[in-house]
Amino acid sequence: MAHVRILVRHGGEWDEGRRKYEGGVLKGIVVPKEITHKDLQSELYDLAEVDPTKFDIKIRCIYEIKGEKEAPPFELSNDRDLKFYILSENPLEVPLYLSFEPTSNRSMKVLNKDYNSVSGSNQVQNLNPHPPPIGMDRLDENEVDIGEVEGGLCHNMIGTNSAIWESYESYHSIDDTFTLESVEMYNELFDIPEQRDAPTKDCKGKGKVDYRSSSRKLKTKGSGWSEESSTSEELDVGQIFFCKRDLSMRLSVLAMKKNFQFVVKKSTKEVLFVRCIDNKCGWRLRAVRLKDSNIFKIKKYVKVHSCSLEFLNRDHRQAKSWVVGELIKSKFKGPGRIYKPRDIIEDMRQDYGINMSYEKAWRARENAYERVRGSSEESYNLLRRYGEALKFTNPGTIFHMELEDNRFFKYLFMAVGACVRGFLNCIRPVIVMDGTFLKNKYRGQLIVAVCLDGNNQIYPLAFGVVDRETDDSIQWFLEKLKGAIGEVPNLGFVTDRKTCFAKGISSVFPSAFHGFCIQHLSQNLHDKYKNDRVATLFYNASRTYRESTFVEAWRHLLAFPNGSGKYLNDFGIARWSRVHCPGRRYNMMTTNIAEP
Numbered sequence: 001m002a003h004v005r006i007l008v009r010h011g012g013e014w015d016e017g018r019r020k021y022e023g024g025v026l027k028g029i030v031v032p033k034e035i036t037h038k039d040l041q042s043e044l045y046d047l048a049e050v051d052p053t054k055f056d057i058k059i060r061c062i063y064e065i066k067g068e069k070e071a072p073p074f075e076l077s078n079d080r081d082l083k084f085y086i087l088s089e090n091p092l093e094v095p096l097y098l099s100f101e102p103t104s105n106r107s108m109k110v111l112n113k114d115y116n117s118v119s120g121s122n123q124v125q126n127l128n129p130h131p132p133p134i135g136m137d138r139l140d141e142n143e144v145d146i147g148e149v150e151g152g153l154c155h156n157m158i159g160t161n162s163a164i165w166e167s168y169e170s171y172h173s174i175d176d177t178f179t180l181e182s183v184e185m186y187n188e189l190f191d192i193p194e195q196r197d198a199p200t201k202d203c204k205g206k207g208k209v210d211y212r213s214s215s216r217k218l219k220t221k222g223s224g225w226s227e228e229s230s231t232s233e234e235l236d237v238g239q240i241f242f243c244k245r246d247l248s249m250r251l252s253v254l255a256m257k258k259n260f261q262f263v264v265k266k267s268t269k270e271v272l273f274v275r276c277i278d279n280k281c282g283w284r285l286r287a288v289r290l291k292d293s294n295i296f297k298i299k300k301y302v303k304v305h306s307c308s309l310e311f312l313n314r315d316h317r318q319a320k321s322w323v324v325g326e327l328i329k330s331k332f333k334g335p336g337r338i339y340k341p342r343d344i345i346e347d348m349r350q351d352y353g354i355n356m357s358y359e360k361a362w363r364a365r366e367n368a369y370e371r372v373r374g375s376s377e378e379s380y381n382l383l384r385r386y387g388e389a390l391k392f393t394n395p396g397t398i399f400h401m402e403l404e405d406n407r408f409f410k411y412l413f414m415a416v417g418a419c420v421r422g423f424l425n426c427i428r429p430v431i432v433m434d435g436t437f438l439k440n441k442y443r444g445q446l447i448v449a450v451c452l453d454g455n456n457q458i459y460p461l462a463f464g465v466v467d468r469e470t471d472d473s474i475q476w477f478l479e480k481l482k483g484a485i486g487e488v489p490n491l492g493f494v495t496d497r498k499t500c501f502a503k504g505i506s507s508v509f510p511s512a513f514h515g516f517c518i519q520h521l522s523q524n525l526h527d528k529y530k531n532d533r534v535a536t537l538f539y540n541a542s543r544t545y546r547e548s549t550f551v552e553a554w555r556h557l558l559a560f561p562n563g564s565g566k567y568l569n570d571f572g573i574a575r576w577s578r579v580h581c582p583g584r585r586y587n588m589m590t591t592n593i594a595e596p
Contacts (some may be wrong), residue, residue, distance in 0.1 A: 010048040010098035021097040037079045055100040068133045083538040104130040166509045237301050243294040244272055252323045256352040278307035321360050325367030380409050396482040413480035415462040420484050423461050427451050428586055434594035435469050447477050448594045458593050474504040482508050492583045496520045513583035516575045518542045519590040536562045543575050552577045
């Protein structure tokens with residue numbers, strides 16, 4: 001029986017305007033060419049881990065048609081469509097795109113026709129009656145988690161992936177009207193518990209860890225707040241928000257956009273009540289938490305302001321650092337993006353008409369860093385799992401992590417298995433070592449051990465993280481390095497003149513040659529004697545392969561009355577002169593390849 005390979009993308013959503021499928025993950029399946037549409041649906045339900053009794057599936061693909069720039073997606077809705085797709089020239093080049101819609105939407109759409117004509121105090125406005133398209137595994141009817149707040153916002157829907165969550169962020173902006181009876185029907189699908197998978201932060205920003213081992217729930221990150229929807233629309237009675245912080249974010253952005261300020265009169269787990277900073281102004285808002293959930297619903301809202309401009313000070317009270325951090329976090333998503341506090345101050349002045357202090361802009365930047373890249377604490381906590389994954393995917397990898405008091409991070413060593421094997425088989429046995437300072441929250445130093453391959457390109461061998469370059473830390477690093485590469489004949493090291501390197505190499509690799517970086521020595525000569533001629537003679541003497549050339553340069557160095565010759569002789573000529581090197585140093589005279 002002939003088979004066909006098909007690429008499948010699921011977990012995202014269609015952008016109907018741009019005829020594009022955004023987000024999700026790409027998978028592959030192999031099916032018989034004679035497969036039926038029903039059997040294909042079953043395969044795709046299993047692939048996406050979606051319950052077919054609760055969600056309807058739509059299968060679509062995109063064909064590029066000559067002369068047709070924006071042809072609509074081709075939907076596979078029956079056996080005839082499927083046969084056309086499979087018999088195409090190369091199905092592997094035309095992925096299938098999956099989207100899911102809750103089966104309850106069939107009845108909800110019918111209900112909405114009647115709900116639009118209902119009026120009264122029990123109406124809820126701007127709530128999407130259709131539950132979001134959830135790419136979940138087979139959950140019970142109420143087993144959909146909306147996580148708590150991390151970094152100031154509601155965050156994490158368990159059972160979805162991030163692309164599906166992002167498609168649900170636009171849910172505030174959908175203009176539908178229906179009664180509270182439909183809210184109950186909605187809540188049957190959306191039950192909101194108090195916890196989510198670890199690590200989390202609650203709505204007050206308190207850190208906590210809950211390592212639950214449920215394999216039936218998928219862990220993803222997302223935000224319940226969308227900047228576009230929150231800044232482009234007014235608030236209204238009946239609107240709901242995933243949690244109180246979500247509502248607070250919306251209020252803060254609205255206040256900055258509309259150039260007013262408010263004070264919080266009451267804030268509890270059940271109620272949020274705010275009013276204008278001017279006691280004489282009538283603007284106010286009251287929201288309450290819905291029963292058995294974290295959702296907040298606006299009950300009362302007076303949107304008209306009667307306050308004067310005298311209450312608008314320069315430093316807007318709603319421009320909190322976490323609010324600004326959420327607004328600017330998109331500017332940190334690119335690699336190597338530099339966005340300084342001064343840039344934040346200028347952008348907030350232009351976009352929102354407010355002035356910020358440098359300190360607040362700095363805190364906003366740190367908040368945005370954490371939202372986009374995670375916190376330093378979380379990164380350190382992931383190191384051990386990263387090491388295990390590295391050893392699993394790269395056999396022969398050496399990964400060690402040293403803890404202090406069995407709790408606190410102290411040292412780390414890593415050598416990838418493929419790099420170790422390459423070094424032992426085809427790389428010249430000269431290791432260049434150097435350290436560089438880490439500029440994260442907890443500082444420390446990165447120790448790098450690299451070589452040169454046959455094409456004179458940098459070849460990474462091992463990496464380490466230590467508190468600083470001390471005798472103990474370098475000794476520990478070299479011991480782990482020896483455990484990775486063993487005894488290597490004719491091994492050599494090139495480092496700077498720090499005594500910790502000299503002590504460590506002589507202790508762990510007693511038979512290895514240890515040379516100094518001539519770039520550092522040349523700079524020291526220039527700084528000490530202020531004579532360019534001395535530095536030039538040293539350069540010629542250190543790099544030459546000929547004994548006669550070395551003798552001539554060395555004779556001139558010794559002739560200088562400033563003592564530069566004695567200074568170099570005290571280091572040991574063999575440590576910096578290629579012609580007197582007891583081993584084979586090749587052309588590796590400096591530590592430049594190990595420097596950042």
